[in-house]
Amino acid sequence: MRQPLTEDLAKKIPQPVFDIFDKFTSAGYEIYLVGGGVRDLLLGKSVHDCDFTTNAHPEVIQTLIPNTFYDNVFGTVGTMVEVNDGEPASAWPIRRATAGEKYEITTYRTEQGYTDRRHPDKVEWGNCLEEDLKRRELTINAMAVGQMQNAKCKYQNDNAKFKISLELIDLFDGQRDLENKVIRAVGDPKERFGEDALRMMRAVRFSSQLGFTIEPETFSAIQGNASLLNRISKERIKDELFKILASDFPSEGIILLLTSGLLRYIIPELIRGYGLEQAKHHIYDVWTHLIMSLKNCPSKDPLVRLATLLHDIGKPAVTKGEGENRTFYNHEVVGANLAKNISRRLKLSKKEEEKLDTLIRWHQFTVDERQTDSAIRRFIRNVGKENIGDMLDLRVGDRLGGGARETSWRLEKFKKRIKEVQIQPFSVTDLKINGNDVMQILGIPPGPRVGEVLNQLFEEVVEKKIENEREILLEKLKEFRFNSH
Numbered sequence: 001m002r003q004p005l006t007e008d009l010a011k012k013i014p015q016p017v018f019d020i021f022d023k024f025t026s027a028g029y030e031i032y033l034v035g036g037g038v039r040d041l042l043l044g045k046s047v048h049d050c051d052f053t054t055n056a057h058p059e060v061i062q063t064l065i066p067n068t069f070y071d072n073v074f075g076t077v078g079t080m081v082e083v084n085d086g087e088p089a090s091a092w093p094i095r096r097a098t099a100g101e102k103y104e105i106t107t108y109r110t111e112q113g114y115t116d117r118r119h120p121d122k123v124e125w126g127n128c129l130e131e132d133l134k135r136r137e138l139t140i141n142a143m144a145v146g147q148m149q150n151a152k153c154k155y156q157n158d159n160a161k162f163k164i165s166l167e168l169i170d171l172f173d174g175q176r177d178l179e180n181k182v183i184r185a186v187g188d189p190k191e192r193f194g195e196d197a198l199r200m201m202r203a204v205r206f207s208s209q210l211g212f213t214i215e216p217e218t219f220s221a222i223q224g225n226a227s228l229l230n231r232i233s234k235e236r237i238k239d240e241l242f243k244i245l246a247s248d249f250p251s252e253g254i255i256l257l258l259t260s261g262l263l264r265y266i267i268p269e270l271i272r273g274y275g276l277e278q279a280k281h282h283i284y285d286v287w288t289h290l291i292m293s294l295k296n297c298p299s300k301d302p303l304v305r306l307a308t309l310l311h312d313i314g315k316p317a318v319t320k321g322e323g324e325n326r327t328f329y330n331h332e333v334v335g336a337n338l339a340k341n342i343s344r345r346l347k348l349s350k351k352e353e354e355k356l357d358t359l360i361r362w363h364q365f366t367v368d369e370r371q372t373d374s375a376i377r378r379f380i381r382n383v384g385k386e387n388i389g390d391m392l393d394l395r396v397g398d399r400l401g402g403g404a405r406e407t408s409w410r411l412e413k414f415k416k417r418i419k420e421v422q423i424q425p426f427s428v429t430d431l432k433i434n435g436n437d438v439m440q441i442l443g444i445p446p447g448p449r450v451g452e453v454l455n456q457l458f459e460e461v462v463e464k465k466i467e468n469e470r471e472i473l474l475e476k477l478k479e480f481r482f483n484s485h
Contacts, residue, residue, distance in 0.1 A: 005167055005168050016081050033146065036049075038143045049102050050101070053107070076106040107125055108127065109126050140206070147164055182215050193225045211252075241306075273290060290312055303355060311398060318334055332360060340353065367408075381426070430468070460476075
């Protein structure tokens, strides 16, 4: 189906898109905005990181668009569009920038054979837009917007320097699926998922991002082809998993991964908590508790959300007893070790792995208004100052995921205590004086005695006998000198 694009929608298209349309059509080539940009336009969202398809070959694209980059076999030429106050710049030339939005322009193509279930065996330049759209996986991503041929009505966005008529091309009822909030494969879903198995996770991801349901035939095809995910690189799986976790409905996404059969090929350890009942003060089994914890985690960071989802993953391995007497001693230690295996399997970075390990290993901290300052300092040292906020977000998810009330006066007081304690020094290096001061005032050379004096001062500051103020510490040093005589 082809239809004119309304003027209201056209005005929401960023100026650089019009500029690209003008560059190509003026040179006699077809070009269309495709994929997520069209989907978001129809959903009333901002259009960013646009993708285009054209009948121009890569070498022609590079002559039309300055400062592009092209290093693949799929006919995709990239360029960076500078942004100004959060919006794309309105003037040419589009040039490669260190910050901005990435626009990609791909030559029409057809694909044949997917022996490895990941990449096409053969890629050929296509002849028309229709061929290109047929190879896309989901109807909501298989629509295009381009210049209308022989159109009478013309309009422009507010900043356009030229007039252009646009039309929407929707060959697979993507608009209808957007209106009905449905995720549907283009054509035969078994063929689409057989071509690239990662498309199954993408279907789940779009469902969790948009709050859409996956239509039955498409969902059934995912269930029937779930094992093909084993052929996908772990890096690609990790990227899709993090996008699901970063979505507006991450818990629903994880549930879809379970019911579709995909989760067993991503994090099988998580499934072991399904149906595992906990002690009497828990209202959910381990699986449900983790899902509810994820749902209630206030952090938007996918890594923190992953830690929240996995924080009790060690419980099945350490279960002792039955019913009200069931225990899970040291589950945080076992869980941290399992998390390391998961991190390495999913190819997380070293920094991501260490943070995931820390959040899971130390999530069993005590929140008690009677805790000493030393206990609070021990918690901070274990978690790391940089992870305190994330750990507290995990605790909020953990509490609410267990059916607790939204607010906790103990937790709020604990947060206040953490702030107060952090004002105090954590080590000798936090003192307002150093070894040079000690040597100068006491008249001693470098050596163990300098460290002994600093440690003694540190202990007195920790015990609140003196304040960590430079003048006070210097006066204390003078007392040491006097007493030594």
